[in-house]
Ligand SMILES: Nc1ncnc2c1ncn2[C@@H]1O[C@H](COP(=O)(O)OP(=O)(O)OP(=O)(O)O)[C@@H](O)[C@H]1O
């Protein structure tokens with residue numbers, strides 16, 4: 013889905029590159045989480061994935077399309093939806109239906125087809141009943157679902173989230189993520205999520221750690237989160253279970269570094285207690 | 289005061305006015321504004337007010353909504369009207385010391401007051417019944433001739449409708465900032481002139497920064513949704529004119545013609 017080759021990016025009028033030689037291959041249908049401290053370049057990388065920013069050197073291929081080739085720009089943006097943090101900054105229409113139709117109108121879809129595709133997206137996002145409501149009466153979680161529906165209506169192949177759940181409370185956040193992931197499974201979407209919530213990153217098949225514009229760790233969630241000391245070096249705090257295992261291991265307990273959820277963790281501890 | 293600005297707000301509904309073609313509504317609003325500019329006698333203002341009342345009824349908008357929208361501007365309007373009344377030359381009618389007020393001045397002041405109020409109410413009617421996206425689509429269709437002078441009608445329509453959408457957002461934002469600064473002891477409603485000006489500046493600075501950030505993210509979000517300036521867009525509904533649209537246009541043209549034809553007299 014995404015192939016990144018030696019990507020270097022410097023903002024205009026700056027001299028220090030924000031992204032410093034990133035090479036990555038992300039396969040279609042995978043769920044990838046990107047974590048990293050503030051100002052490490054996460055948002056900058058996300059904006060390269062739908063041609064909002066273009067590499068200073070190196071290249072970014074989206075489904076084989078080079079982002080620097082202007083003839084692909086619009087197609088790339090149809091294929092890759094980008095969702096930001098604040099839904100209010102992303103909404104243009106006043107009512108839900110109109111909002112979801114905005115993107116489809118931009119690519120010149122006929123009115124009847126717009127209706128069909130936006131209804132499907134509204135159902136998928138679980139907000140079909142809200143379709144005639146005006147945007148400013150919705151809650152934060154509902155607004156972010158509208159933004160998701162708007163992206164889904166364009167029938168993308170990939171969705172990039174730039175801290176899309178940062179403004180939602182924990183319960184709503186989980187619900188929203190579940191809607192996203194089930195849409196992802198249904199349409200075989202590639203999901204690339206930037207997050208500061210480690211429990212969110214645990215949902216991913218693959219976790220990348222970005223620090224000072226370089227990918228410093230890359231592996232499965234279990235693998236990455238077992239490297240507790242490394243993560244702390246980059247200013248990241250692993251999820252509580254992994255931190256627990258790490259502390260136990262440091263205290264000399266015979267526990268594996270990699271754990272897979274509460275159940276697995278409980279088994280390990282009960283086995284350990286029984287063994288003593 | 290600031291939170292009372294309802295201009296630019298959209299009130300979803302299913303009234304006759306809501307269902308009119310957005311292009312027609314824009315034309316109606318433009319005709320109405322022209323009528324207000326041409327109006328100069330009581331009869332014309334009466335007719336314009338009557339038109340407005342009809343439009344508001346057809347939109348099922350509560351008049352209190354319109355009044356609330358007016359509240360934010362009342363000081364400015366009143367000030368302009370009073371200034372106008374005193375600045376208009378004419379034979380002195382009432383005299384207080386060096387201040388003199390002429391009959392023409394009073395007439396002029398009342399005229400300014402009336403047309404301002406009718407103007408704000410009329411433009412509010414348009415945004416109350418038409419969502420920003422409909423406005424944008426309607427405007428870009430109407431501005432189509434701009435093509436011939438190499439200006440993109442979509443671009444102009446977009447800028448106009450986004451700035452309209454920003455009005456309520458900015459009002460909300462300024463209210464928030466205002467409260468935050470009042471909590472920190474800013475003098476906006478009290479204090480001497482220098483203190484008030486300082487307070488105003490410290491209100492406006494964060495407001496502009498926030499507005500700039502917002503427009504930046506909003507335009508990025510639009511690019512992400514495949515928005516291309518100058519490209520042909522399609523809408524959820526095909527725009528087509530119904531009987532109600534033709535009737536509304538006919539009525540408005542009649543009003544406009546009568547107002548233009550009515551003789552000016554003082
Ligand atoms: N438009 C810009 N012009 C110049 N420099 C920028 C611009 N946007 C970001 N930067 C700089 O690039 C660096 C990386 O920013 P970026 O937003 O990608 O970080 P991030 O990892 O997303 O951070 P956060 O976790 O705070 O969202 C920062 O040092 C930032 O100051």
Ligand SMILES: [Mg+2]
Pocket residue numbers: 054055056174
């Ligand atoms: Mg960021």
